[in-house]
Amino acid sequence: MTSTIDQSLRWWADKIPGNRAIVVGADVTTYGEFEQWTARIAMDLRARGLKAGDRVPIFAPNSMLWCAAALGVIRAGGTLVPLNYRYTQEEAISVAADCTPTMIYVGGDKAGMLAGRGYTLLPIEDVAALRQGEPVDFVGDHDPDAVTVIGYTSGSTARPKGVMLTHRTMLGYALEAVINYPEHQMGATAINVAPLYTSAGTVQLVEFLNLGMTDFIEADFDAERALRLLIEEKVQIFGGVPTFWERIAACPGFAEADLSHIKWAAVGGARVPLALLETWRSKGVILRQLYGLTEAGGNSSVMPASEAVEHPEQCGRGGIFTKHRIVDENGEDVPVGTPGEIILRGPGVMIGYWNNPEATKDAFFGDWLRSGDIGVMDAKGNMQLVDRLKDIxxxxxxxxxxxxxxxxxxxxxxxxxxxxxxxxxxxxxxxxxxxxxxxxxxxxxxxxxxxxxxxxxxxxxxxxxxxxxxxxxxxxxxxxxxxxxxxxxxxxxxxxxxx
The missing domain is CATH 3.30.300.30 (ANL, C-terminal domain)
Incomplete structure (x- = not known):
């Protein structure tokens, strides 16, 4: 695959310019508008001196501006670094020091947290002025294997690890998603409730844009608002941790709601109570266990809907390109039903940890990514997560x-x-x-x-x-x-x- 995220966004802007790309509350942008907006941001960043590969963190809460700034950085050839907006000052300083940014977008009540540290701080509110303007013709000439996102997976007191994803990685992940899950297609609607600074938030944003979908992003999760959105917009795709599903099911109006339009419902990140599965099944929605990790680019396996009812504890057997194995401490396959470490390989797997070759080496058995999770596999290849090797x-x-x-x-x-x-x-x-x-x-x-x-x-x-x-x-x-x-x-x- 030789395409880039810039090329993908320009394709959709030409094909479906009037389709909604991102919706954040009352704020809506179409593919045509978003392509032009992010092109202006990319040009602005280059005018400020941004060079290919320069790291640009975003330290701000969920918003339409966050999305525009993120894609502007990527299209400019920079490397997006989503900073956890819940970081303390010490944590934010530590991660910034590790990725050595050229400039940082800041916003919200933590905008001044990195001031006086020698960084060029760009108020994220300033990208709003670039939303409108004269039409521009911008083409990002990027290497498909250039690092486009560094997502940090830990905090400041242990050495942070920055997961490196490339254009090829993120587009490969999206391509496999549309093959594995036909519901993920042009014009489909999805809710993205994860904070954008998490891998789930960033990866889903890029995935949905790469597939020509409409991404409903929540500034912060509110169960009643999410339920209204599911009903009014007839959202087809929704994935999240059990807490999100539980809180929506507890809302007034849930019992009467018609949710039959939800075609792809996935849950992961924690064990799912059987009662929760039954609650949603009674609404015609089959919650399917998923498995994934930041180092794999996101979800690497989702249980097939046809098997999820009978085996709700299992999380599937990978996809057309992504394969999993269960191995012992030497990387050798263990017998069916025997606990071992889950390892995997596929197009969404990271190329390594930023500035950390030792951790990168430890993360792989050959070209198989070590998950650090303990699982078992049945004769069909379906996995069940047993425990977390890394105590996360x-x-x-x-x-x-x-x-x-x-x-x-x-x-x-x-x-x-x-x-x-x-x-x-x-x-x-x-x-x-x-x-x-x-x-x-x-x-x-x-x-x-x-x-x-x-x-x-x-x-x-x-x-x-x-x-x-x-x-x-x-x-x-x-x-x-x-x-x-x-x-x-x-x-x-x-x-x-x-x-």
Missing amino acids: IISGGLNIWPLDIEAVINEIDGVDEVAVIGAFDEKFGETPMAIVHARHPIAASEIVDHCNTRLANYKVPRYVVVQQEPLPRLATGKISKRDLKQRYKDAHLTLEKVR
Whole structure:
């Protein structure tokens, strides 16, 4: 595949100029308008000195301006770096230092967080002035293998890892999607509820634009508004973490709503209660388990609708181009039904981690990406996710690395050791829980207060246990999180939240 995202957008602007491309609340842009708008942004960036490959982060909340700035960066030949808008100042500075940006789009209440650091800051509001103007003829002459997006997967206290995706990667991902899921086609409507700074948000934005679809983007998730959108716009495609589906199902009016127009409904990021599957099935909507990770470009497998009812716990067997295997620690295939690490390869897989060759090397068995997740596979090749090898916590669809939180808590005087695990949470699916071994009494509130100054809000533990005895360990000497997860599996029933 030798096409680029710039070429794809120009194609759709010529083919369906009047079709809606992106809708954010009352703000609507068509493919024709969006192509011209992002062309002007690209020309503006080049006039400011942007060169091919220069990194341009966006540190702003979801908005139409975010979408325009992002595609403007890509079309200009720059590398888009979506910055987590919930970062603290320290986290944002750390990631910015790693990607060494040429300029940064900033907006919202954190616009000044990176000021005075030597960066060229561009108010994202300024791209609004480029929405209208004289017609321009802009063609981005890009290498299909140029890095077009760097999506960071962790925070500042462990070394951030920037997943590198190229034009070829992102277009290959979109092409496979339209083959695997025919519902993803020109003119189809989809809701994108994920924050744009996440891989789900950015990848879906680019995927839907590459396929000529209409992308309804939420500035922030509101269940009642999402339900109205599903009904009024007869949205056909919707995917998200279980929390989104649960909150919509709890809305007044859900029972009477006609949702039969939803053709592709996928859920992932956390275990899905059977009751939730039945609730949506009663509406004629089959929730299909998906599997994916940022390093794979997004979703790498979705359970076929014809099999999802009988096997709701499984997440499919990949796609026409993307294949999965279950292997042991040496990368050798394990027997059917035996737990092992999920590895995969396909067009959406990253080319590596930015500025981190050691982590890139560790992420692959040959040309197979190591997921860090434990799964089992049946005789047909359908997978079921068993556990997370890397101990990642997924809260409300956001990835949280326990190592980030543990490093911050270890800064507190008197803390000997700490382990952070995921505890069940009714609203977010799971939430961080810290188990601390301390030399002298430490109040849980002290730990939370310290975390609040160093971590984004969603990373701060909602449950804290301070104990005098050491934490359980494996024979290797490592803390046994398996034992802790078992001991505190009912934390949401037996402990009080500390915040």
